[in-house]
Amino acid sequence: MPSRRRTLLKVIILGDSGVGKTSLMNQYVNKKFSNQYKATIGADFLTKEVHFEDRLFTLQIWDTAGQERFQSLGVAFYRGADCCVLVYDVNSAKSFENLNNWRDEFLIQASPSDPENFPFVVIGNKIDVDGGNSRVVSEKKARAWCASKGNIPYYETSAKEGTNVEDAFLCITKDAMKSGEEEEMYLPDTIDVGTSNTQRSSGCEC
């Protein structure tokens, strides 16, 4: 197989505890779901290879803990992220309101070079619960918020049933990929003859 250039994309998943960040990731990477809640300690890391437009990507997914006590990990975790995924539970108004805080916190900690255009993706999870009857955040409201923050792409998912999970992560890959395109130029120096080796510099004009 010819070795193609592969791109590694760092994806951070943020959101309140219990909204289903780990479940989304497990559904996406392992195609598995468990009803049992296990709080993430600090962060979990998973990788997933993605083929897209004839290119190969590796998603390095940082599944962070939602509890406030882990938020001091911020800078370290967010540094160099290519995309940030904000997750809320459509059955919890509080988790939706907190998206503001998560977004602000990320922008402060990660301090990306172009915060206005940093790629976020918002996911409203748990649409399957109670057949949608316990839902408190409407799709309209969520889309309005996303629009107000610079047209953040929005997906509604069920990590349990796998609904839309693949699509959401494809969007994440696309956005992360775009953000990586204006990469910094590597411009190394060479030693200046005039300063480092003065007497010798004119010795060999040939």
Added chain:
Amino acid sequence: MTSSSPSSSDTEFADPDTISEPLQSQLESMNLSGGVTNGSLREEPPSPTSSGYDGGGASEDEIREASVDADTASQHEAAWLPGKRHVHEDDASISWRKRKKHFFILSNSGKPIYSRYGDEHKLAGFSATLQAIISFVENGGDRVNLVKAGIHQVVFLVKGPIYLVCISCTDETYDFLRGQLDLLYGQMILILTKSIDRCFEKNAKFDMTPLLGGTDAVFSSLVHSFSWNPATFLHAYTCLPLQYALRQAAGTILQDICASGVLFSLLMCRHKVISLAGAQKASLHPDDLLLFSNFVMSSESFRTSESFSPICLPRYNPQAFLHAYVHFFDDDTYVMLLTTRSDAFYHLKDCRIRIEAVLLKSNILGMVQRSIAEGGMRVEDLPIDRRQKPSSTNNQGQDTAVGTGGPFGLWHFIYRSIYLDQYVSSEFSPPVTSHRQQKSLYRAYQKLYASMHEKGLGPHKTQYRRDENYTLLCWVTPDFELYAAFDPLADKAMAIKMCNQVCQRVKDVENEVFLQGASPFSW
């Protein structure tokens, strides 16, 4: 008295019966008894083999070029092909987890840059974990240097935006593992310079791996050298044994070349120096020499044609590139010319032609091949002085035994000249013949070196230690360091006398085994 180079009073050589007094008395004053294992100097519990290898199904790449032994090196080189091993593994593979020694380079955002084993991308999750550990401790205003977990040591090194990690169960000391990470970082700087720091400052997402494309072999060859090349822990270089006049002839032309605007000119045979010269005030660090020759030796493309390549000498100036002209005269002998000028290719090519003319005229290439075939110093060739017959009788059976190393149970030695920044080691002799034994001996030397140079406890002068594998003797003076390995049953008094004799022997042949004279290593 034959001392031809400066030596202090306690390194004078004379009749061994009288002159070993200083070394002898130092040993006595350290309250070490010759016949017993010196437990207090053993920091780690003994492992099945002193290298920490338990055999098992585990397989750090078995060393195949374990010796600096010139006459066997070619066959070892054929067996050890540089390049990445086990690329299909990742952190979920049992085989990957069982490897004895892992090296990782990653960015401070957790993106993998290099892994000794396995595929970097598949290890992205593992790499993120390492970053999380380092950054978490950093967030608390602290720094993580070492984590011990059972038999494993995890050693961390932070170099700005670059994180380096070694995970090892090889029983090597923290200082050496850290030194190895330093060299690994230096190798990366040699390829890219510290300009990469700026890339990360501007863009934390920066992915370095494309810039390092095709350099896996350079890193794996360096990691391999940690287990066979004493230069990696002595921070000194070694020369190919050669007649003084021939080395002089080579040195003269290299010096001439440097006078024409070339920064450094080096004539090398594999990883050994034939001769080298530097421009005025320019000094070359032995570590730079090690990393540069490793880069050239492990990159196949240098062998096929003359090359001109940007390279950075991290100890000379980590910020900027120099330009290197490399040409192989034959399979083993090559020239490396370094300049600050990017347009100097044709000048350097002319320089190479001038050097080649001298090499042909003096038949230096032929003599180099002969030196490779003959090998270096051998413990068997050390003269046995009959006056040294041991007075004690317990070890008499083996002191002159044939086929087991040199006289009085001497198996191997390394002599490092502090003044010259060079070392010379003996060829491996029976019973230290297998690669595993050779690697094990190097690791024993490393421990000895570490304990001699321990920070805080002051510089030590002598050490004599004995375990089930070796009797090791180390002698450090302001002029030289001697590391010698003997049969575990060797007689202590005889061992001390042999050490004096080794030093004498090195003095006798110093013009052939060392590069004398104008040293560019004068920083």
